[in-house]
Amino acid sequence: xxxxxxxxxxxxxxxxxxxxxxxxxxxxxxxxxxxxxxxxxxxxxxxxxxxxxxxxxxxxxxxxxxxxxxxxxxxxxxxxxxxxxxxxxxxxxxxxxxxxxxxxxxxxxxxxxxxxxxxxxxxxxxxxxxxxxxxxxxxxxxxxxxxxxxxxxxxxxxxxxxxxxxxxxxxxxxxxxxxxxxxxxxxxxxxxxxxxxxxxxxxxxxxxxxxxxxxxxxxxxxxxxxxxxxxxxxxxxxxxxxxxxxxxxxxxxxxxxxxxxxxxxxxxxxxxxxxxxxxxxxxxxxxxxxxxxxxxxxxxxxxxxxxxxxxxxxxxxxxxxxxxxxxxxxxxxxxxxxxxxxxxxxxxxxxxxxxxxxxxxxxxxxxxxxxxxxxxxxxxxxxxxxxxxxxxxxxxxxxxxxxxxxxxxxxxxxxxxxxxxxxxxxxxxxx
Numbered sequence: 275x276x277x278x279x280x281x282x283x284x285x286x287x288x289x290x291x292x293x294x295x296x297x298x299x300x301x302x303x304x305x306x307x308x309x310x311x312x313x314x315x316x317x318x319x320x321x322x323x324x325x326x327x328x329x330x331x332x333x334x335x336x337x338x339x340x341x342x343x344x345x346x347x348x349x350x351x352x353x354x355x356x357x358x359x360x361x362x363x364x365x366x367x368x369x370x371x372x373x374x375x376x377x378x379x380x381x382x383x384x385x386x387x388x389x390x391x392x393x394x395x396x397x398x399x400x401x402x403x404x405x406x407x408x409x410x411x412x413x414x415x416x417x418x419x420x421x422x423x424x425x426x427x428x429x430x431x432x433x434x435x436x437x438x439x440x441x442x443x444x445x446x447x448x449x450x451x452x453x454x455x456x457x458x459x460x461x462x463x464x465x466x467x468x469x470x471x472x473x474x475x476x477x478x479x480x481x482x483x484x485x486x487x488x489x490x491x492x493x494x495x496x497x498x499x500x501x502x503x504x505x506x507x508x509x510x511x512x513x514x515x516x517x518x519x520x521x522x523x524x525x526x527x528x529x530x531x532x533x534x535x536x537x538x539x540x541x542x543x544x545x546x547x548x549x550x551x552x553x554x555x556x557x558x559x560x561x562x563x564x565x566x567x568x569x570x571x572x573x574x575x576x577x578x579x580x581x582x583x584x585x586x587x588x589x590x591x592x593x594x595x596x597x598x599x600x601x602x603x604x605x606x607x608x609x610x611x612x613x614x615x616x617x618x619x620x621x622x623x624x625x626x627x628x629x630x631x632x633x634x635x636x637x638x639x640x641x642x643x644x645x646x647x648x649x650x651x652x653x654x655x656x657x658x659x660x661x662x663x664x665x666x667x668x669x670x671x672x673x674x675x676x677x678x679x680x681x682x683x684x685x686x687x688x689x690x691x692x693x694x695x696x697x698x699x700x701x702x703x704x705x
Contacts, residue, residue: 282390286410287318287362290403291329292603295523295531299410300324300333303362305390310348311549313357316389319344321410331604333404334361334538336545353545358389360542361602365404367396368596370458399460402519403534417460460517467517467532473510482511484690485616486680488588489515491695492615494676495587495668497580500611504680511681518611519601537610540598551595555630555637556582559598560650568600569608572652579644579651579658581612583665585627586639589617589694594628617694624699642703669696 283305288297301320308315318338324330325340332340337350337359348355356363366389367375375395379387393406398415407413457472473482486504493499501516523533541551543562556578563574578598585593597614600607618625625639632647641662648658673695677687692698 281388282394282408285390285393285406285408287333288405288407288413289333289536290534291327291331292536293523293533295525295533297405297413298324298327300330302410303358303390303393303406304344305388306346308346308348310355310357313389315346315348316358316362317344317346318359318362333536334359334542334602337361337542350545354547354550356547360545361538362393362404364537364539364542364596364599365393365400365402365406367392367400371396397460401517401537403536461514463514467520469515469517471513471515473512479619479689480511480682480686481616482513483680483682483686484694485614486513487676487682487690488584488590488615488617488695489612490676490679491588491669491672492581492584492612494672495580495584495665497584498577498609498611499615500613506681515613536602537599538602538607539596540600541595543600543607544595546595552629553635554595555633555635557630557633557647557650560647564652567606569606574609575651576653576661577609579648579653580661580665582631582647583641583644583662584612584615586641586644586700587665587669587696588615589620589625589639589697590615591618591625591627591639592616597628617690620693620697623697625697639697639700640702641700666696 285303287300287303289300290297299321301318301324303316303318306315306317320330320338320340320342322342325342330340332338336353337347338345338361345359347357347359350356350359358366372387372392375387375392379391379395394408395416396406397417398405399417405413405415457474459470459472461468461470471482471485473480483504486502489499489502493501500518503514505512505514519535519537520532521535523531525531540554540559541548543566544554544558546554559578560575563571563578568574581598582593584590592614599610599613601610626637627639628637630637631643633650636643636646644662645655645658648655651658653661673687673691682690
């Protein structure tokens with residue numbers, strides 16, 4: 275952890291309560307003398323005014339129950355010790371956003387600032403319904419409108435590790451509050467809230483168009499997926515993903531406003547540290563849904579199984595726990611639409627998923643393992659095979675139409691089909 279001049283020691287956590295169009299202060303995040311894995315431990319305490327609200331809800335009760343105590347993330351029963359509560363870490367910038375902030379604060383894209391600096395300097399239009407501020411009295415959003423061209427120019431400079439000029443710092447900030455390692459930014463267009471994902475100067479395959487195709491095929495296969503489109507801007511491909519954590523509401527004066535949905539990653543739901551995530555499995559997720567405060571449990575289990583099959587068939591082996599999430603409304607968890615369904619290059623004829631498929635951790639990207647784990651999703655062997663057949667048919671039948679829609683050339687299709695999409699390995703019956 276590099277030292278920063280006058281590194282912040284606390285941040286106030288603001289939240290949008292369900293249905294609200296303005297945020298309120300939930301509590302304060304305070305640095306403590308304790309450290310975990312080299313990072314200062316950040317304790318959270320709810321504010322008395324927040325606890326007194328009749329509509330107050332816990333930010334996520336397994337970690338942050340609504341209490342007057344300071345909550346230590348290293349000492350939560352039945353959960354792994356963390357330096358920052360998972361539901362708060364879910365709202366922090368990930369690899370790309372941290373790289374942008376490293377260049378804004380200093381000049382080293384690989385520097386590591388304090389967690390509180392990342393929280394306080396990243397954009398306010400972050401995923402979910404939380405934000406972090408230096409004040410408990412006044413909410414000052416850290417976002418300014420930026421055009422798609424400005425966002426792309428800023429992303430290019432960050433990729434090259436160059437210092438951002440003042441005119442583009444605000445544009446770059448639109449990518450600091452969302453997860454992932456690739457260039458991206460948040461965008462508003464005609465009232466739509468979008469995540470824009472850019473192709474990279476280092477891409478040697480049609481990454482953006484392949485992800486667009488996978489998302490569209492997942493929808494055709496019956497999965498609940500965020501709407502997407504691929505556009506061309508500034509000579510580059512851009513994937514536009516409609517956000518599902520924003521929705522319209524009407525203010526008391528009758529004006530249209532936007533409310534936010536609180537989200538938690540499956541990493542947080544399972545109570546795991548990042549270092550342990552790869553040891554989790556789809557079976558673990560299914561068990562959590564069966565035992566936790568989830569809505570529409572049978573439907574959710576079937577949807578998760580379908581997404582597992584989709585990931586295997588379209589070659590999305592980057593299906594780690596941060597790429598699964600749920601809405602939290604203060605009482606229940608509800609599965610969000612699928613996102614980041616991104617085919618990955620294979621270096622050999624075999625492939626493995628980012629997390630295990632079965633309870634014993636088997637992760638080969640094969641449909642035989644999907645069949646083997648079906649019982650965890652309360653599916654009969656027959657129903658599981660029906661889902662597999664539906665997904666395979668939708669991918670095969672929709673391939674040409676979807677490729678036309680995202681602009682994949684004939685040559686690009688040839689490099690993707692049978693290599694990333696519908697690889698023969700997925701149908702092998704042995705490891």
